[in-house]
Amino acid sequence: MGGSTFGRIFRLTSFGESHSKAIGGVIDGCPAGIKVDYDLINKELLRRMPGQSAITTQRKETDEVEFLSGIFDGKTLGTPIGFIILNHDFIPGDYENIKRLFRPSHADYSYYLKYGIRDYRGGGRSSARETASRIVAGSFARMVLHQTGLQIIAYVSQVGNLMLNKNYEELDLSNIDKSICRCPDAETSEKMQLLIEKLKSEGNSTGGVVSCVIRNTPAGMGEPVFDKLHAEMAKAMLSINGAKGFEYGSGFRCASMTGSEHNDIFYSEDDIVKTRTNHSGGIQGGISNGADIYFNVAFKPVSTIYQKQSTIDEQMNPVEYTPKGRHDTCIAPRAVPIVEAMAAMVLADFYLIAKTNRIRD
Secondary structure, three states: OOOOEEOOOOEEEEEOOOOOOEEEEEEEOOOOOOEOOHHHHHHHHHHHOOOOOOOOOOOOOOOOEEEOOOEEOOEEOOOOEEEEEEOOOOOHHHHHHHOOEEOOOOOHHHHHHHHOOOOOHHHHHHOHHHHHHHHHHHHHHHHHHHHHOOEEEEEEEEEOOEEOOOOHHHOOHHHHHHOOOOOOOHHHHHHHHHHHHHHHHOOOOOOEEEEEEEEOOOOOOOOOHHHOHHHHHHHHHHOOOOEEEEEEOOHHHHHHOOHHHHOOOEEEEOOEEEEOOOOOOOEEOOEEOOOOEEEEEEEOOOOOOOOOEEEEEOOOOEEEEOOOOOOOOOOHHHHHHHHHHHHHHHHHHHHHHHHHHHHHO
8 A cells, every 4th residue: 555654854654544453653754863742742642532522432542652763862863763552442343234335435435446455444544543643743743843933723613514704813722722622712612512512413423624823934945836835735634534625825715806905915024024914825936935824624524424324335235324333523623633733744844855955055
């Protein structure tokens, strides 16, 4: 299987399936001498962990990471960092009734078509369980970026048809983790929670949107033409399970604007170049310009719903089934730290590329 490695200099190769003995990864390209912030790693894993609230999947995993290589005396060695996270609370029997079925909107059929075999237990490699490895790598990426002062903050801005119609500058982003929906607006968060609980009681699911803002981004990150910063960010976000859409800056709204409305006008203040607006989302020509980067990631409704559905089996026979197992009703709240982790990996990669180019020059 290809496609399990992300990045060019700062690279993660992840491995493992939802119900295998463990998941894990190998981080390569992390510079030597970085003090490992274990508290940061554990905090981020806790934010993604299943069973963290009444609105998430009730699978119970401790998500304790064990490092196998690349760290000595609390610092990175510059060599590959290998790690594993053991799986504990898996119930393969929950999936016996779908071992020969192709579940609607899952990867069952496409995996079977491509490989001729699939791990039906919890989706195997296509399970969101894999994203725990991204959290670990993203934490190391944050450590690499620490000296830049860069801040990556994501939050839930939509659940179903409930939208947070406020700009991130109007919000108190310190409230994000005070909400189990990870929405910084208390009133909207309460409505989101009620909607998720209602759909959960009905055995249904809903989609959502995660918004992300990146502050204090150094100018000059990204490469022109094929390796644009926003293109790599889109690839990173759309690699997350359930992600269906990505937009940055003015996004799809720009299609209805005129050039005079959309252009970010430059001006100088204390010999610093600024723009009066930021429709560009902090990226122009594929390169960061020092302004805030902001983007949205849309997630589909969770495909496993606890209602009787029609499908076909491996012999193309029509069948009906009702899923078992434990699944989220809405992906968005637990996707917040994953979006942050992937953004950190993209930026760490470009940061190290820029340093390498300066050394060569």
